[in-house]
Amino acid sequence: MFQKVCIVGLGLIGASLAQAMLDRRLTDHIVACDFNQNSLDTALEIGLIKHGSTDLVSLLTDCDLVVISVPVKAVLPIFRTLGGAIKDGFTGLITDVCSTKVNVIDASLQIERELGVSFANFVPAHPIAGAENSGVLARKADLFVAHQLIICPNKTTNPNAVKKITELWQNVGASVTTMTAERHDSVLAHTSHLPHLLAFNLVNQFSHHNDNMDIFRFAGGGFRDFSRIAGSDPTMWHDIFLANKTAILHAIDDYEKHLNDFKQLIINENSEKIIAKLTDARHARRHFGHMLNQNKSTQTDNTMKQTYIIKPAHKFTGTHTVAGDKSISHRSIMFGSLAKGVTTVTGFLEGEDALSTLQAFRDMGVNIERNGDKVVIHGVGMNGLKAPTKPLDMGNSGTSMRLLAGILSAQGFDSVMIGDPSLSKRPMERVAKPLREMGAKVQTTGEKGTPPVSITGNQPLQGITYNMPMASAQVKSCLLIAGLWANGKTTVTEPEVTRDHTERMLTAFGYKVEKNGNEISVIGGGELTACDIAVPADISSAAFFMVAAAIAKDGDVTLSKVGINPTRTGVIDILKLMGADITLANETIVGGEPVADIIVKSSKLKGIEIPEHLVPLAIDEFPVLFVASACATGKTVLHGAEELRVKESDRIQVMADGLKVLGVDCTVLDDGIEIIGKGDVDNVFGGGEIECHHDHRIAMSFTVASLRASDTITIHGTETVNTSFPNFAGLVNGAGLNVDVVGEI
Structure with missing residues (x-):
């Protein structure tokens, strides 16, 4: 990565970074500046550096x-010396490893003013790592x-410099986070600086105690572990305490308040x-442990594993059966496990998301047999789940985690849910807050x-009335499911109608659900009775085929037995408003869910302002609807879709970034997007490389765009497509696309 690196200060961090860079071949030429000649001599002797000096210039x-x-x-x-070098033409990158950031940035700004230079290539950074010895x-x-x-970039920091320093630290094994310098200093004051101050102070206090010999002789492991950090470098910590004075004093004040509160409880x-x-602290500490273990388990799992390389195509035809409905597959496992009796599920989605739900219930003692898309669930009843022996891994499935939170909150055992790096970035407070x-x-x-989400068991639940601030089927379902165990009635009011699979399936399993307009209620204490579930094809998966047929020059597809639940057909309604040629045939009811064949042909689409009442009914389909909008004539405007920002990725921003790469004019709004369609030309999209941020719907949407592209589209990070739509590439290739899967997993 670097031809020549200069380490200023050969302490533990500087020397460790030098060794890590050499071992990983990130450079083969390291020099060092240190005011301790012995440190330089030692570094030269062991081959850590090629040259050392007390003169940085x-x-x-x-x-x-x-x-x-x-x-x-x-x-x-140091900055004064570097500022002089910049004035003389030095153009290298500069970074630091200091434990405070505001004062370091202030130092660089002071030299900028004094010398009239720019530290745009300076990237403030802090590795949260250390050891007793230095x-x-x-x-x-x-x-x-x-x-x-x-990393705490300044407003003037060069983005390319940030990218390079990020890559450096990732290559030596670190997980990189970005925050403001002020936020960094405040957080570290509580999590690092205050604990060190307390350790130094406590050891100092005990060392001056009359019984200091006995105190140290009989100190338990807890004191030894805590006081270990008092063996750190006094000079370094002296500087940190003064440099971060304001934040540390706030942390001390906060600590003293809590300590005094505890003292008063003991007095009384x-x-x-x-x-x-004590119990709250215990649970918090356990959760902290789960969080740390999850960080370690996902450190090496951030690399992209799969790429789609897609050549332009013009034809999309045939009769196809797409993947089974994911929402219904999830719920069939959950309710079948909690029911009395045996539930048989056919058409089960064999994607990784639904399989994460299945495995979670197996981990809680449910006997589940699976043969392809047929699943047999031997229900254990409402109170038959057993404590899992390890954290429940939800993979990439937000639906699994949010709905299971409602179930686990009512159990008699503690539980922890974890997920992959993508899921680990998604917000869970939207269900945690009302559950509390x-x-x-x-x-x-x-x-x-x-x-990770940690849930303490054996907590009695009370029914509530909850007005959802944002329409979300997952939040609604979580609370209704928790309400099955709650004392009294649980009522959820949704601002707009959302998918009602939970309500329909609860009814199918014999549990009474009350519905009054946008209010849905259940009364706790009932039972679920096993029944058979036939899972229809997923309309969200069908949406990619629908848009593909509509925008293709030669488009004509029939999609067999697709679920057309009226709370899910927003994508059909929106495409019809845009002028799509869509018809439904062979409509019927299967397992309480309406089903039909969907026929779509090539269409001349027009831009529209999407009605807000349709937004919750098409929330998962908007990425591919954005592709349709780019192929329409005129402007398409979407409002009221804030929910898209908290999916597997910020789907508004990520889609906008990809559309711009492919030459489409669009504007990101706080709650939506404006897209200027180019429907009057054959090639709406150019070629280019797309980062889908491991979001399966982003990947599949830009795959569809190849039907109106002039050149090859390459999509990185497509391995998560298997979470919701197994064999997607094979199916669309059978319809006419040219998708080459590289690095298939």
């Missing part, structure tokens, strides 16, 4: 990276593996509140409330 010739690894109060003179001989090449690295012998406080109102104890991770 003499080392900068031909350097393309400088890493500042000195105590935080010592950065100003210095060159304490270096560890794997010190950063499975640890966080925080308030056993109930002491137990509650029902009495559940649910913990999510971080300020965004993402997985």
Whole structure:
């Protein structure tokens, strides 16, 4: 990655980074500046560096990276030297590893003003890693593996420099996060700086105690573990405490308040509140452990595994049966497991998402037999689930995690749900918050409330009335399912009608559901009775074929036995408003769900303003509808689709980025998008490379775009397509596309 690297400061972090870069062949030429000649001599002797000096200027010739690894109060003179070098033509990247960021950025800005130079190539960074010992001989090449690295770019920081430094840290094993310098200093004041201060203070307090010998002699493992960090470098921590003074003082004030509260509970012998406080802390610590384990398990799973390379095509025809309905497949496993008796499911979706739900119930003691798309579930009843022996892995399935949260909140055992790197970024507070109102104890991770999700068992639930702030079938379903165990009535009011598979299937399993307009209610304490479920073809999967046929020069497809639940047919309604040639045939009812064959032919589409009442009824289909909009004549406008920003990716932004790569004019809105269609030309799209951010619907949507493309479209990160639509590439190739799957998993 770099021809010549200069490390300024050969402490533990600087020396470890140097060793990691050498071991991973990221450079073969490292020089170092340090004011301790012994450190330089040692580094030279062991072959860590090729040259060392106490004079930084003499080392900068031909350097393309400088890493500042000195105590935080010592950065100003380093920046002054580097500022002079920039004035003389130095163009290399600069980064740091300091534990505070505001003062480091302030130092760079001060030198910018003094010397009239730009530090645009300076990328402030902080690896959250360390060890008791310091210095060159304490270096560890794997010190950063499975640890966080925080980057705090300034407003003027060069984005290309950020990208390069991000790649550097990822290549030495770190997981990179970006945040503001102010946020960094506040977070680290609580999670790192305060604990170190307390450790130093506690050891100092005990060392001056009259019984200090006995205190240290009989100290338990907890004290040893906690006080270990007091063995860190005093100079470094002196500088950190002063550099981050404001944030640390706030953290100390907060700590003192909580400590005094605890002290008062002990004085008053308030056993109930002491137990509650200790129990909450215990659950929080366990959740923290799950979070750390999840971070380690996903560190090496961020690389893209599969790519689609798609040559232009013009024909899309034939009769096809698409994948089974994912929503119904999920719910059939859940309700079949909780029912009394044996449930047989046919047409089950064999995608990874639905299989994650199936495995989760197997992990909770349910006997489930599967032979292809036929599944036989031996239900255990409402109170028959058993505690899993490990975290429940939901893979990429947000539906599994959100609906299961409602079930797990009512169980008599503790549980943890984890997911893959994509799912681990998706918000779960939208179900956790109302579940807490029902009495559940649910913990999510971080300020965004993402997985892992920890749920404390044996909590009595109380029915509530919940007005959903945003239409979401997953939130509605989660709360209705939790309501099956709650005391009294649970009522959910949705602002717009959403898919009603949960209500229909509960009814099929013999559980009474009340519906009054947009209010849906259940009363807790009932039972589910096993029944057979026939899963229709998924209209969300059919949508890709529908749009493909509509935009193709030669388009004519029949899609067999597709579910046309009226809460899911928004995609048909929107395409018809755009002028699509769509007809339904052989309409019937299967397992309580309406089903039909859908016939779509080549169409001249027109841009429209999408009615907001249709948005919740087509929420999963909008990525491919954006492709249809690009092939329409005139402008298409979407509002009221904030939900798209919290799917597997921010589907509004990611689709807009891809459309722009392919030459389509579009504007991102807070709650939607405007797309200027080019329907009057044969080749609406050019060629190009698309990052689908491991979002299956993004990948499949841009695959469809090849029917109106002038050149090859390459889509990276397509391995998640298997989560919802197994054999998608094979099926669309059979209809006329030219999809080459590279790196198939």
